[in-house]
Amino acid sequence: MTIHLENAINRTATRKGGSAVRTLKGFAPLLPFTMVFSFFFVWPIFQIFKNSITGADGKYGLGAYRLLFTKAYLHAFQGSLRLSFFSAITAGLIGALIAFYVHRSSSSMRSIISMASGVLANAGGVPLAFMFIAAFGAQGGIILLLKKIGIDLYGHGFTIFSFSGLVIVYSFFQIPLMILVFTPALDGVRKEWNEASESLGATKTQYLRWVLIPVLFPAYLASTLLLFSSAFSAFATARALIGGNVSLVPLVIGSLIDGNIAVGAEANLGDALAVGMVVISAIVMVFYGLSLRWARKR
Amino acid sequence: MKRLFSSGFKYLVLAIALIFFVLPVVSALEFSLRKTGGHGHALTNYSWIFQQEDFSLNLMISLKLAALTAAITLLTVVPAVAYLHIEGQRYKRLFEFLAILPLVVPVVSLAIGAQKAMPEFIQNSQYELAFFYVVISIPYTFQSLNVGLSSIPLKTLVEASRSLGASFRKTITMVILPAIRSAVNAALFLAITLSFGEFTLTSLLHWETFPVWITRVSQGNILGSIALSMFSLIGAWLLLIIVQSAQTFKSRSKSQPKEAAV
Numbered sequence: 001m002t003i004h005l006e007n008a009i010n011r012t013a014t015r016k017g018g019s020a021v022r023t024l025k026g027f028a029p030l031l032p033f034t035m036v037f038s039f040f041f042v043w044p045i046f047q048i049f050k051n052s053i054t055g056a057d058g059k060y061g062l063g064a065y066r067l068l069f070t071k072a073y074l075h076a077f078q079g080s081l082r083l084s085f086f087s088a089i090t091a092g093l094i095g096a097l098i099a100f101y102v103h104r105s106s107s108s109m110r111s112i113i114s115m116a117s118g119v120l121a122n123a124g125g126v127p128l129a130f131m132f133i134a135a136f137g138a139q140g141g142i143i144l145l146l147k148k149i150g151i152d153l154y155g156h157g158f159t160i161f162s163f164s165g166l167v168i169v170y171s172f173f174q175i176p177l178m179i180l181v182f183t184p185a186l187d188g189v190r191k192e193w194n195e196a197s198e199s200l201g202a203t204k205t206q207y208l209r210w211v212l213i214p215v216l217f218p219a220y221l222a223s224t225l226l227l228f229s230s231a232f233s234a235f236a237t238a239r240a241l242i243g244g245n246v247s248l249v250p251l252v253i254g255s256l257i258d259g260n261i262a263v264g265a266e267a268n269l270g271d272a273l274a275v276g277m278v279v280i281s282a283i284v285m286v287f288y289g290l291s292l293r294w295a296r297k298r
Numbered sequence: 299m300k301r302l303f304s305s306g307f308k309y310l311v312l313a314i315a316l317i318f319f320v321l322p323v324v325s326a327l328e329f330s331l332r333k334t335g336g337h338g339h340a341l342t343n344y345s346w347i348f349q350q351e352d353f354s355l356n357l358m359i360s361l362k363l364a365a366l367t368a369a370i371t372l373l374t375v376v377p378a379v380a381y382l383h384i385e386g387q388r389y390k391r392l393f394e395f396l397a398i399l400p401l402v403v404p405v406v407s408l409a410i411g412a413q414k415a416m417p418e419f420i421q422n423s424q425y426e427l428a429f430f431y432v433v434i435s436i437p438y439t440f441q442s443l444n445v446g447l448s449s450i451p452l453k454t455l456v457e458a459s460r461s462l463g464a465s466f467r468k469t470i471t472m473v474i475l476p477a478i479r480s481a482v483n484a485a486l487f488l489a490i491t492l493s494f495g496e497f498t499l500t501s502l503l504h505w506e507t508f509p510v511w512i513t514r515v516s517q518g519n520i521l522g523s524i525a526l527s528m529f530s531l532i533g534a535w536l537l538l539i540i541v542q543s544a545q546t547f548k549s550r551s552k553s554q555p556k557e558a559a560v
Binding site for chain 2: 027030032033034036037039040043044046047048051094097098101104115118119120122123125126127128129130131132133134135136139141145172175229232233235236240250253254256257258270271275278281282285
């Protein structure tokens with residue numbers, strides 16, 4: 001009873017404190033988050049947008065963006081998009097297929113595979129690149145093994161330090177990522193649907209074509225888009241593996257930061273490239289959100 | 299019931315997957331054990347790691363930054379998510395949206411912004427990295443805490459604690475935090491692994507941490523660098539396996555009494 005009274009008194013006391021103070025006080029637990037987020041995220045991002053439309057003379061202008069549409073930089077965007085597309089499609093298909101089997105396995109098998117996926121999806125960066133150099137390099141164990149049985153990959157022009165090499169390396173963490181994000185969607189598939197379609201006389205192909213694929217497609221699309229965005233912004237693995245062999249936007253930005261080129265219109269080129277990446281990545285994420293919503297409606 | 303695909307095909311798929319994931323690891327391990335000169339295997343490359351004088355120095359830097367990242371996450375993200383669930387529901391959607399944004403902005407883009415926007419005194423301190431690690435890990439930490447808080451009877455707990463006269467801070471530290479301890483642990487673990495492996499932003503801001511150092515020393519000794527890579531990959535995997543199995547074990551032992559009651 002007394003506690004309730006005290007609470008009531010406290011409440012009226014704060015109410016008397018004026019609405020501005022009260023709002024501020026109420027906002028207090030959000031303050032540390034908001035401050036860190038604004039200063040270390042919003043502010044730098046605002047700066048790249050601002051710099052990207054500022055010319056070397058300090059006046060506003062689109063000079064940096066005009067450079068973006070020259071051959072070399074368009075080529076880098078093309079390379080990044082192509083790499084993200086191919087690695088997302090390959091890893092997405094293989095990952096979905098494995099997820100399909102994982103889903104139908106025994107529960108102990110499932111937990112082993114989901115744990116392994118969780119661990120492998122976290123592989124990345126420079127160590128991953130070195131691991132693949134050791135395995136698929138000219139002197140790598142797998143390459144030597146294949147040579148012994150008569151397959152000379154390097155003789156056929158394959159090298160891990162290339163576009164297709166990068167797709168293989170990205171698959172190493174993207175397939176597990178696909179398994180992780182796609183398996184929950186499979187859990188929504190009811191056994192009864194298969195039984196119902198069978199009792200209606202549908203063949204396996206018909207069940208696949210008219211039931212399973214339409215039901216799972218939105219979730220599949222969403223998962224693939226997630227893979228796309230993870231490949232699109234990956235930097236460390238690509239840098240360690242291919243250096244300058246393949247032109248990719250993150251690598252170009254990296255070399256611009258390192259080179260500290262600050263002449264003429266190129267001064268803010270890095271910012272314009274960074275904005276370009278943000279825009280593309282944002283578009284992908286919007287589609288990701290839309291397909292997630294679509295998937296939930298199913 | 300007819301099977302959609304034959305089980306032979308299933309085992310083929312799983313076998314190929316196993317080969318794809320195990321073979322590179324085994325092959326790289328074999329490579330890392332090769333002796334310089336080409337003949338025989340030994341642990342030379344691994345002992346080379348520990349002979350590097352900067353090994354412990356850089357490991358310490360990364361550990362320190364990881365601890366700082368976890369501390370900042372605890373002080374910023376945890377109170378914010380807790381508040382959004384308890385009193386600030388009107389801001390919840392806004393903050394959920396904000397928390398996804400670091401995933402939308404590629405780290406390379408953040409790096410170039412950070413290099414130009416941060417004042418001198420911050421750019422001169424290596425501790426700036428911890429704040430950026432916090433921001434980069436927000437999509438994961440926020441989500442983990444969000445899920446954790448949705449799974450407890452929050453309203454009842456808060457009302458009980460408030461009616462007993464506890465302040466907001468006391469309610470958070472003494473009631474809510476213990477209730478969502480596993481979600482907080484998971485969030486902190488995510489922040490720590492991310493900060494420990496972060497390379498992109500760190501190297502572009504010209505700081506040296508453990509992963510950046512690995513790349514630098516490896517330029518001189520390819521065998522050593524592969525040993526170092528395998529060391530850090532397998533180390534991280536072991537850590538993840540331990541944490542994951544601890545969580546599975548915990549959730550199993552938690553759910554068992556429930557089943558017994560039923």
